């Protein structure tokens with residue numbers, strides 16, 4: 001049974017899955033415009049994909065940028081993410097920099113959640129602990145933009161992330177055939193029912209996997225990512241389309 005986590009006014013892990021919109025702007029004005037659109041469309045959550053930001057290597061600009069994004073978002077909870085090249089993102093940075101930037105974001109007090117790539121970094125449990133000491137929550141994440149491993153491997157990855165002390169567990173994988181999409185959904189359902197009480201976020205990417213972005217309510221994924229402009233990963237829907245499809249599915253679920 002999943003225990004919900006409340007971030008500001010948003011409850012993750014209970015009710016319908018929450019819609020999160022990534023911000024992929026490369027500079028201040030693009031980011032503030034995206035944040036304004038996210039607020040207008042009333043997304044549940046926003047994610048700053050700071051690996052798209054050209055100022056990332058100027059660590060001292062991060063707190064100011066985070067403060068401005070926070071002001072533009074109002075009360076919408078913010079996830080701070082640096083997606084590295086090895087997990088399908090744009091950041092080519094050292095371990096030291098990854099640690100420094102994620103901690104700086106946490107210490108700013110303006111990012112509610114910090115995404116940590118669980119399998120790609122050193123001393124990750126220690127980093128998670130240090131981030132949590134600032135009051136921010138941690139999403140342990142894993143991404144595979146090439147393929148979907150077998151169910152046992154996916155399940156073990158969730159179990160490892162669960163043991164890390166992170167608050168939320170996230171997995172995004174690329175399907176090569178329909179069975180991969182079904183496997184991801186099945187494993188997520190099993191993990192949320194039998195292995196962890198933490199909220200889980202799971203998606204199968206690409207067009208083939210896009211059904212997994214609609215149906216989280218049925219298989220145990222508590223957040224889904226959607227766009228107001230540029231997608232941050234393949235297969236994402238525009239927010240309004242996704243909201244309509246999720247509401248239609250929810251209606252059927254409660255009728256049953």
Ligand SMILES: O=C1C[C@@](O)(C(=O)O)C[C@@H](O)[C@@H]1O
Nearest residue numbers: 022081172203205225232233
């Ligand atoms: O981890 C995820 C999920 C994601 O890769 C997706 O497939 O929607 C999009 C990313 O921005 C986010 O950090």
